[in-house]
Amino acid sequence: MIWVFKTTIKNKIQVRKVAPLLNELVLPHGKWNFDLEDCDKILRIENQKMEICESYIVEQLSASGYGVEVLE
Incomplete structure (x- = not known):
């Protein structure tokens, strides 16, 4: 399954802040x-x-x- 989202995350610092959450949601069966x-x-x-x-x-x-919405 592939999902694509529009976000309000603007820089690498913010990416590092959400990385643990995304890793918990997705790994080990996926990637982001x-x-x-x-x-x-x-x-x-x-x-x-x-x-x-x-x-x-x-x-x-x-x-x-963070703002996030699904892109169709």
Whole structure:
């Protein structure tokens, strides 16, 4: 499964702050990365198992203080 999100994460410092959360959500069955050069500050998550859903990812990142929404 691949999910793509628009975020308000702007720099590598903020990425490092959410990295432990993303690692906990995704690893060891997937991977994640940010494209901070894109105007939408894209977060892409690939996961081999369906243990999480995109709404849970949005909820967790929002609880950390960042804006995030699913891109269709």
